[in-house]
Amino acid sequence: MHDAILNHIQKFIHLEPSEIDLLESCLSISQIKRKDHVLQEGQVCNTMYFIVKGCMRQYIINPRGTEQTLQFGVENWWITDYLSYHNHTQSHFYIQAVETSDVIAIEKSVLESILIQIPSLEKYFRIVAQKAFGAAQMRIKFLFTMSAEERYNHFKNQQPDFVQRVPQYMLASYLDFSAEFMSKIRAGKV
Amino acid sequence: MHDAILNHIQKFIHLEPSEIDLLESCLSISQIKRKDHVLQEGQVCNTMYFIVKGCMRQYIINPRGTEQTLQFGVENWWITDYLSYHNHTQSHFYIQAVETSDVIAIEKSVLESILIQIPSLEKYFRIVAQKAFGAAQMRIKFLFTMSAEERYNHFKNQQPDFVQRVPQYMLASYLDFSAEFMSKIRAGKV
DNA sequence: CTAAAAACTTGAACTACTTCAAGAAATACA
DNA sequence: TGTATTTCTTGAAGTAGTTCAAGTTTTTAG
Numbered sequence: 001m002h003d004a005i006l007n008h009i010q011k012f013i014h015l016e017p018s019e020i021d022l023l024e025s026c027l028s029i030s031q032i033k034r035k036d037h038v039l040q041e042g043q044v045c046n047t048m049y050f051i052v053k054g055c056m057r058q059y060i061i062n063p064r065g066t067e068q069t070l071q072f073g074v075e076n077w078w079i080t081d082y083l084s085y086h087n088h089t090q091s092h093f094y095i096q097a098v099e100t101s102d103v104i105a106i107e108k109s110v111l112e113s114i115l116i117q118i119p120s121l122e123k124y125f126r127i128v129a130q131k132a133f134g135a136a137q138m139r140i141k142f143l144f145t146m147s148a149e150e151r152y153n154h155f156k157n158q159q160p161d162f163v164q165r166v167p168q169y170m171l172a173s174y175l176d177f178s179a180e181f182m183s184k185i186r187a188g189k190v
Numbered sequence: 191m192h193d194a195i196l197n198h199i200q201k202f203i204h205l206e207p208s209e210i211d212l213l214e215s216c217l218s219i220s221q222i223k224r225k226d227h228v229l230q231e232g233q234v235c236n237t238m239y240f241i242v243k244g245c246m247r248q249y250i251i252n253p254r255g256t257e258q259t260l261q262f263g264v265e266n267w268w269i270t271d272y273l274s275y276h277n278h279t280q281s282h283f284y285i286q287a288v289e290t291s292d293v294i295a296i297e298k299s300v301l302e303s304i305l306i307q308i309p310s311l312e313k314y315f316r317i318v319a320q321k322a323f324g325a326a327q328m329r330i331k332f333l334f335t336m337s338a339e340e341r342y343n344h345f346k347n348q349q350p351d352f353v354q355r356v357p358q359y360m361l362a363s364y365l366d367f368s369a370e371f372m373s374k375i376r377a378g379k380v
Numbered sequence: 381c382t383a384a385a386a387a388c389t390t391g392a393a394c395t396a397c398t399t400c401a402a403g404a405a406a407t408a409c410a
Numbered sequence: 411t412g413t414a415t416t417t418c419t420t421g422a423a424g425t426a427g428t429t430c431a432a433g434t435t436t437t438t439a440g
Contacts, residue, residue: 134273
C-alpha cells in the first residue's frame with residue numbers, strides 16, 4: 001500500500017516490523033488533481049507532502065503577475081514550505097500539482113507524534129533535509145554562474161525525461177528566464 | 191566552554207546532564223584566521239562547522255575568475271557542504287573565514303558516533319537543516335523577484351549590522367550583482 | 381469529437397545590468 | 411607608523427536578457 005514511502009525511508013534507516021505497521025496505520029494516500037493547490041500564499045503550511053506518483057511544484061507570483069517555479073517535486077520527493085511549517089508564519093508560496101498526483105499528506109501534529117513513537121525517523125528526515133539544502137546550494141551556484149542557455153542545456157542533460165514532462169514556461173521560470181526566451185533557445189535563435 | 195553550541199542545541203531539544211558531559215568531551219574549539227580556508231573546491235567535505243564567534247562564507251570562483259559568495263555564516267550557524275558530506279563527492283565550493291573565527295569542527299565519523307550515543311540530536315540537526323532549506327527557498331524567491339537595488343535594500347533592512355561587517359564586494363556577489371554596481375547603488379547613481 | 385483553454389513562437393524595441401580600466405580611499409600588519 | 415594590499419568608485423561601452431503584442435499550435439476535457 002505505502003511501498004513507495006516505506007522503501008524510500010528504508011534507503012536511509014532501518015525500520016522494525018512493528019514500526020512499519022505503525023507507519024502504515026498512520027499514512028494515507030490522496031490524489032491531487034492537475035492544477036489543484038495544496039498550499040496558497042498567505043496560508044500557514046502545516047503539512048508535508050510525499051509524492052508517490054506525479055509531479056508537484058512550488059511557485060510564486062511575481063510583481064508582474066507571472067508565475068515563477070521555485071521547486072519541482074517528483075516521485076519520492078517531499079514538498080512543503082519548511083519556513084512556514086516551522087515558524088507558523090504565512091507562506092510566501094503556492095504548492096500545486098503539475099500532473100494529477102498521488103501524495104501522502106502528513107499533518108504536523110501527526111508527524112510529531114510519529115517521530116516520538118519512531119525516533120529513528122528523525123535521522124531519515126534529517127538526511128532528506130540536508131540533501132535538499134545541498135541541492136539548493138548547487139541550484140544557486142548554477143543560477144549564479146551559467147547563462148540562460150547553459151542552464152537549459154545543463155538541466156536537459158541531467159534530466160532529459162523531465163524536460164518533456166512539464167510545460168516549457170514552467171521550466172523557463174525555474175531556470176530563471178522568460179518563456180519567450182526559452183522558445184528562442186530551443187529554436188537556436190540566440 | 192562550549193556554551194554557545196549547547197545553548198543552541200537546547201533551543202530545540204532537551205539534553206540530559208550525562209549527554210551534555212558526553213558532548214563536552216567530544217567538542218573542541220579551533221580558531222580559523224581571516225582568509226584561511228576550511229574547505230577548497232575539489233576536496234571531499236567531511237566536517238561540519240559550528241560558528242561560535244566570527245563570520246565564515248561559502249563561495250565559488252566563477253568562469254570569469256571572480257569570487258561569488260553563496261552563503262554567509264555567523265554566530266550560531268552551521269556551515270558545510272552537505273552534498274559533498276553525504277555523497278563523498280568532490281566539493282564545488284570554498285569555505286573560508288571572513289573574519290578570524292572560533293568554530294567547533296566536527297568530523298563526520300565523530301558526529302555519527304555522537305548521534306548514535308545521543309539519538310535526540312538527530313532532531314536538532316533535522317530542524318537546523320529544514321530551516322536552512324526554508325531560508326534557501328526564500329533566498330531564491332528574492333533573487334527571482336527583486337531588482338538588484340531592491341535586494342540590497344531588503345538585505346540592509348533585514349541585517350543592518352551585517353552590511354558593515356563584510357566587504358561590499360562579497361555582499362554584492364551574495365546578492366548576485368557586480369561590485370561596481372553595488373558602488374553605484376550605494377551612491378544613488380542608478 | 382470538438383470547442384475552449386493552455387502553451388508555444390516570433391520579431392522589434394528596450395533595459396538592467398556587466399565589463400573594463402584606472403584612480404582614490406581605506407585597511408591591515410610588519 | 412608607514413607601506414603594501416585590499417577595497418571602493420566612476421564613467422563609457424556593450425550585451426544578455428525582458429517585455430509586449432499578436433498569431434499559431436497543441437492539449438484538455440465535456
